[in-house]
């Protein structure tokens with residue numbers, strides 16, 4: 001995996017959160033966030049099964065940063081993204097299956113960093129396109145995805161167990177990489 005400790009360290013308010021591949025020891029922290037932010041959380045076993053997914057990444061707090069960030073202990077899982085890859089006749093399709101940030105760490109740029117790191121990873125492993133599903137009512141996540149270049153491909157009625165529809169969104173990840181490189185990132 002090309003992602004390494006420190007590779008994506010940035011300037012968010014939570015000190016220098018590091019984005020790195022998920023490990024088994026992270027799963028409880030991941031699952032706590034999942035239960036806190038989703039009305040229909042994945043079961044713990046789903047994360048266990050995806051531990052080896054190519055872009056199952058966590059953001060880990062270093063406990064440092066600004067005084068108001070003192071709620072963050074070193075090693076805390078602050079967020080995660082689960083990105084997988086499906087072979088498709090030489091044009092592999094990436095799939096961002098899950099993305100979440102701990103409620104008290106949201107709005108500080110971590111969700112975007114996690115998403116971007118996963119997209120880099122999936123592109124580096126040969127994905128030509130990346131898709132995801134998002135709840136019709138989740139405007140906040142849709143805003144982030146649109147801003148990164150995802151476009152709605154279709155609407156799937158009653159996609160979720162509670163009857164809500166999903167938008168399937170799709171990104172040409174080759175174009176995305178070229179845009180990011182052109183922006184010097």
Ligand SMILES: CC(C)(COP(=O)(O)OP(=O)(O)OC[C@H]1O[C@@H](n2cnc3c(N)ncnc32)[C@H](O)[C@@H]1OP(=O)(O)O)[C@@H](O)C(=O)NCCC(=O)NCCS
Nearest residue numbers: 037099100101106107108109110111112134140141143144
């Ligand atoms: C969606 C989520 C992952 C975004 O992570 P985050 O760390 O809060 O987001 P960021 O700080 O990186 O912000 C990224 C973008 O999200 C959008 N966003 C963030 N906070 C927002 C808010 N309060 N209202 C509207 N849009 C918002 C904006 O487009 C923002 O870009 P900007 O800062 O340039 O305006 C996070 O809010 C979350 O975990 N939500 C609950 C779980 C969820 O809905 N996951 C997505 C499932 S498809």
